[in-house]
Amino acid sequence: MSGLNFTAIDVETANSQRASVCAVGIVQVRNGQVSETFEWHVTPPTGLDSFHPRNIAIHGITPEMVQAADNTWADSLEAIQTLAGDFPLVAYNAPFDKSVIHESSRLSGLTPPANDFHCALALAKRHLTLEKYRLPLVAEHLGIAPFTHHDAGSDAAACAQIVLALSERHDLREVSALWAPARIDRSEASLKPSAFSRGNKSPIAELPQPNPAADPSHPFFGRQVIMTGDMESYDRWDAMEKIASLGGINGKGVTKKTAFLLIGDGKTHASIDLENGTTKEKKAAAYMAAGQDLTVLTEPDFLKLVGKRSPAALKPKAVFAPTVTDELRTGGGTSEDRHPAPQTAESVISPVPAPVRQHEDQDGQYGSQPSPVGVINGFQPSEPVTPHISDVPEKAGQAVTAMLRAGTRMGHRLFGATKN
Missing domain, CATH: 3.40.50.10190 (BRCT domain)
Known part of the structure; x- marks a missing residue:
């Protein structure tokens, strides 16, 4: 699968404001293989750092957890840009994640990444015929192992695996081929009212x-x-x-x-x-x-x-x-x-009671129970690890190594949060 290079990303928010980013998950895919996975908590930009109960119920992230992590959006944006490099970013329901990144950057006076941004949800809808396209359901359909939904690192990993599975299934070995504009048979399209293509006029x-x-x-x-x-x-x-x-x-x-x-x-x-x-x-x-x-x-x-x-x-x-x-x-x-x-x-209309459904997310998904407070996929948050420089190449990878050598705060934190 040589040539398939991208960075899967997932973000979580503290409340209904798109700029209230509170967690980031990153999965690097290089030459068709998962390279490294990272996730960390983020203190939302000032003024948007209140946590709404519904968001806590969905992802389990609390104010205490982001305070303990002590990562600003500036730290996080630097890490995203370094880890992504010049490769495209991919997210499941990308309009949401992209808007969170852009709004958080705008309100922080920072420039968002200029990388191409692709949607794995749109890719799944193009190549699969399912009743629903929730992230866990699509992953299960493609034979991907169960994961903790709404954990940023796990969601990013599932997103990456979905892209890799669809790439393998349809023999599409380049990002440009995966998200190439769909070709329409005009003779058939003219006969079908359902020829509407999501996202196109x-x-x-x-x-x-x-x-x-x-x-x-x-x-x-x-x-x-x-x-x-x-x-x-x-x-x-x-x-x-x-x-x-x-x-x-x-x-x-x-x-x-x-x-x-x-x-x-x-x-x-x-x-x-x-x-x-x-x-x-x-x-x-x-x-x-x-x-x-x-x-x-x-x-x-x-x-x-x-x-x-x-x-x-x-x-x-x-x-x-x-x-x-x-x-x-x-x-x-x-x-x-x-x-x-x-x-x-x-x-116009009074609210009408509806059946209670637990943990519903932005694309209508129903996630698993949130992880215990303070635990992210088995990784217990701790103080950043300062490695011996000789350990860096084996444990951190090129992107984090560069950040460590540059002496950045986020480099040390990412080294401590490396999941593989």
Whole structure:
């Protein structure tokens, strides 16, 4: 598998803000083989370092753990860039991980990596026919050993193994071949409404069409819903299918017919600034100023409207979050509800209780129980190890060796955290 070189990466966040990075997992793949695996905790950028109970319930990382690690985002970004080199970065549900890296860098006044960034989830959807594409399910389908989901190092390793398995299965030995644009048989595509390719532009007629038998009392029924940004719980196509199943009308852009604008990218009502946002957000602001009845939805709003349990409503185990408000226990509001926009989903429909589902993540995955506090895949965090220089080449690898020789703080920490 010579020539297949990339760096798999996974990040975890402390709360709903994309810049609240609290853990990084890195797996180097060189010449078609896993080279080294690293993972470490990160203190989120100042102002975004509060840990929400739902996030703790998902990954098990606590404020005490990141404080003990004492790694800043500047330290982490240096390590990511050194470990990745000039090779592409790959993540499972890459829009999420990429946005976390970019937002954390932007708020820290740093420049994010310029490496190409590829999505292993998109690769799996291209080559596999499964009912669901959650990371553990895809890994199991490909014969990859069970792992601790939502552990950054384990998720990055699973991502790397998925790419390697698909590369082997389809005899694609270069990264450029794996993510080459899909070729479409135009004669067949013209006959199939399902010819829509996720991530590519499609005629409106090919978008999921409204279900005429849906409940006419649902707020989406017969009304246009437009999306901007990426969501953690659904990819764009699946969200459109959900909207259509409820009788909603999908579209490509904000118009005078738009009734709802669904804003992703982890934004809250407190952080949304329509007039300075995306093109769709700016158009929505203009139409609303002109008197149009247009409701802005965040991802938690959308989850309530489609009857899916919001991650914000999950009750974490007490060992990770000893203080959980009654509001969260009953599936009530989140911090976003305390800063409402002029009109939100709360004014459209009351929250409807939904079945409790434990540990749901950004792509609809249900992970295993979090690792015990202070333990990451059997690696007990400790003070950084300062090696004898003669030990470095055998234990650290070229990238970490270079950081050690340069005397960087993160070099010593990565040496101590090397997993293989």
